[in-house]
Amino acid sequence: MKILLLEPFFTGSHAAWAEGFAQYSSHKVQLLTLPGRYWKWRMYGAAVTLAEKMGALPTKFDLLLASDMLDLSTFLALTRQQTAEIPTVIYFHENQLTYPWSPSDADVKLQRDNHYSFINYTSALAADRVFFNSHYHQNSFLDALSTFLQAFPDHKNLSTIKAIEAKSKVWHLGMDLQKFDIYQHFTHQKKTTPLILWNHRWEYDKCPELFFKALFQLAEQGLAFEVAILGERFKQSPGIFLEAKKRLGSRIVQFAYASEFSEYAKWLWQADILPVTSVQDFFGGSIVQAMYCNTYPILPNRLAYPEHLPNNQHKTHLYNTFDELVEKLAHCLKNIEKIRATPTQQWVKHYNWQENLGKHNKLLFF
Secondary structure: OEEEEEEEEEOHHHHHHHHHHHHHOOOEEEEEEEEOOOHHHHHHHHHHHHHHHHHOOOOOOOEEEEEOOOOHHHHHHHOHHHHOOOOEEEEEOOOOOOOOOOOOOHHHHOOOOHHHHHHHHHHHHHOOEEEEOOHHHHHHHHHHHHHHHHOOOOOOOOHHHHHHHHOEEEOOOOEOHHHHHHHHHHOOOOOOOOEEEEOOOOOHHHOHHHHHHHHHHHHHOOOOOEEEEOOOOOOOOOOHHHHHHHHHHHHEEEEOOOOOHHHHHHHHHHOOEEEOOOOOOOOOHHHHHHHHOOOEEEEEOOOOHHHHOOHHHHHHHEEOOHHHHHHHHHHHHHOHHHHHOOOHHHHOHHHEHHHHHHHHHHHHOO
């Protein structure tokens, strides 16, 4: 089967997923992409640009696979002579109905943010099948649609929610986790002092204030630990990072984005504990990567995180309150040898592309 994969935001996890699918799929996959910048403009304009690009392709395709950053309904309208008979699938990495917008975003203040949600809605409606990267993501999107559509003055089309639900499935994110294996010898090259890891973007939705508040309390208790702060940093990052650098001082052993994969992988294998405080994650790729490298997770009991753990590990690794987070962290620091012996890789290795595609390949056939 010949598949055209449409990705208007070709960077980060979107690019990694697209390239991984093309590499490991048994089908012939061609990528049609745009650079991963100006995400709002991509949601508006990428349909026009990619429609033109597809018009120049000589290949006839058996399936179209688009990401949520594409205005699929507009794309299909512009390419109807080519695509009218081709089945279409949309894959939701994230969605704008339930993504927590930054309160400083101008579109929120001007009440223009709903338009991006509407693009996601009509794209799901136009697709033949809709895939989500987690059960949490699927449920939260479908649940949010009712409130979203109720806000319009008339012809709310609530029946379309059932239509979308009927063609929706979960396809957990495929990941190339085996590439971490060659760096596994760094696992036990640890100092005596436990190492706490932050490997997410330096942004508000990852709630770094709560993360560092917990570390400040642990430091006040006199507990020994070090911190590696990884993840991509942008021009406007939360001020708590610089405050934490001053307050934690020599405890911070890494305070920069690991641009080379080898460096990133080494830090993940060396890390002991991964406390997560995010308020947004439809899947949590960075969490899965750390767990694959046997970093012990302490996760909030929300979002997609419970899906990454066996049911019998929920009580141990999930927390509901800030006090519970601090308590679990302190326990880990005091029992670090037991924590280091916990083989968390076994809980997430099924996200490797080889197994992921083996389970879900049949979903692509109509």
